[in-house]
Amino acid sequence: MTATPVVALALDAAAVAALAQRVLDTHHALLHRELPALADALRVAPEAVRAPYTALRRLLDDHLWKEEQILFPAIFATCAGAGPGGCGLMGPIRQMGAEHVEIARLEALLRAAAPAAGAAADRLIALLDDLAAHARTEDEALFPAALALGQGPSPAALPVPPPTPSPTPSAEPTAAHRAARLGRATAPRVRHLGWSGLAVELGDAVLYVDPHDEVTGPIALTWSEQERVAGARQARGPLAAHSGLLRWLGRPGLALDLGAAEEGVQLGGFRVRALPYTPIPYATPAEALRKAASAALHPLRAAGRIRYTASRPADPPLALTVERDGLRVALLGQALHRFQSSAVIDALAAWAGPCAMAIAGTDYDDERATAEQLHRFAAETRVVADLTGTIRRALGLPTRPLSTSARFAPGGLRLLGPADALVV
Numbered sequence: 001m002t003a004t005p006v007v008a009l010a011l012d013a014a015a016v017a018a019l020a021q022r023v024l025d026t027h028h029a030l031l032h033r034e035l036p037a038l039a040d041a042l043r044v045a046p047e048a049v050r051a052p053y054t055a056l057r058r059l060l061d062d063h064l065w066k067e068e069q070i071l072f073p074a075i076f077a078t079c080a081g082a083g084p085g086g087c088g089l090m091g092p093i094r095q096m097g098a099e100h101v102e103i104a105r106l107e108a109l110l111r112a113a114a115p116a117a118g119a120a121a122d123r124l125i126a127l128l129d130d131l132a133a134h135a136r137t138e139d140e141a142l143f144p145a146a147l148a149l150g151q152g153p154s155p156a157a158l159p160v161p162p163p164t165p166s167p168t169p170s171a172e173p174t175a176a177h178r179a180a181r182l183g184r185a186t187a188p189r190v191r192h193l194g195w196s197g198l199a200v201e202l203g204d205a206v207l208y209v210d211p212h213d214e215v216t217g218p219i220a221l222t223w224s225e226q227e228r229v230a231g232a233r234q235a236r237g238p239l240a241a242h243s244g245l246l247r248w249l250g251r252p253g254l255a256l257d258l259g260a261a262e263e264g265v266q267l268g269g270f271r272v273r274a275l276p277y278t279p280i281p282y283a284t285p286a287e288a289l290r291k292a293a294s295a296a297l298h299p300l301r302a303a304g305r306i307r308y309t310a311s312r313p314a315d316p317p318l319a320l321t322v323e324r325d326g327l328r329v330a331l332l333g334q335a336l337h338r339f340q341s342s343a344v345i346d347a348l349a350a351w352a353g354p355c356a357m358a359i360a361g362t363d364y365d366d367e368r369a370t371a372e373q374l375h376r377f378a379a380e381t382r383v384v385a386d387l388t389g390t391i392r393r394a395l396g397l398p399t400r401p402l403s404t405s406a407r408f409a410p411g412g413l414r415l416l417g418p419a420d421a422l423v424v
Helices: 013-041 047-079 085-150 175-181 224-231 243-250 285-297 300-313 343-350 367-374 390-393 404-406
Strands: 007-010 157-160 191-194 197-202 205-209 237-241 263-269 270-276 320-324 327-331 355-361 379-385 414-416 421-423
Touching: 013 047, 013 085, 047 085, 197 320, 197 327, 205 270, 205 320, 224 243, 237 243, 270 343, 285 300, 320 343, 327 390, 355 367, 367 404, 404 414
Parallel strands: 327 355, 355 379, 379 414
Antiparallel strands: 007 157, 191 197, 191 421, 197 205, 263 270, 270 320, 320 327
16 A cells, blocks of 8 residues: 655644544545445455454444544634643544554454455455555544644644645534535434334435334334334335244234344335344333233223233344434334343444434333433434333323433433424
């Protein structure tokens, strides 16, 4: 690989900001575009190629999110005279440097294995070359310049790649700016369909998740609960669900089993990945008393629900990620609750990866746990959705407003109730 030429550049705020912007507009934009596309091209490659590439992609997803959401906004703010200064930048820069070492290790493995990638070999090498230039620009030019700038004006000469025209960024990039930088034509939108149903809109395509009423379009089901499958029974569109649920419904469709955890399935123009999780225990003492009281007041309704529960399949509930055109929305269902272990939450967050929106449902008594655990997910927008309130009211069980959740996590948490819609 030919080393990137370097030139001397006077250390000033405008130059550092322009360099940071160029890293985002060139290197980051290329990774956001090529990482998923190359993954598709490498599906038939040997394990010696796919394994390190999958590890590299996971690491880069997290690495780019940290740079774009934490470090680069701090650099832009420092350039504008309102940032944390050199001391505030030092920790994130050290972390990024340490991750560059691991990225370089995986890059070396992939270079050695690249000939086995067949027709995708040249494309893989081109990506690795750009990745090496990317890390060199940050380690040798941008990060030292930003640290020096944060410690006060002291003109110096640093090796940097030749500058190219680039708009001067604002101190803190807006959501619209981030969307443009990532090549987004539109922002993701999620609509609440009532009961437990959601509609995910990415671009001009819509995916319906657990609709209670009949819809026209692709449907993904996350569990065999009565209200979640109601809209899929007569719908004629393509369907994805756990294989046991598909058999029970007597419907053809795409199986969201363990094999879909990483590779996913293609459904109506979306890539859908699924991961099972342990649901909230139904038999907590307080909840058992509430349900016993409800059954005593409404015995026929309780009997019908018991019959349904006895007949439904033993499929696990599923968390989903929904992707299209580089946009990802994580639908976490009821996975975030007070009985869920920290290790499981960390594993779920790592699997979900960086995303435009992460949405978690919360249940009665679990508002605090859901809100706090949701902040461990790398998402531009974190949402608590009401996925159980209508069901609880139909069963005569107590409910609380979503604003209860917001009290426990006021830092940017958004709420999604029935008939609401959110746009990133």
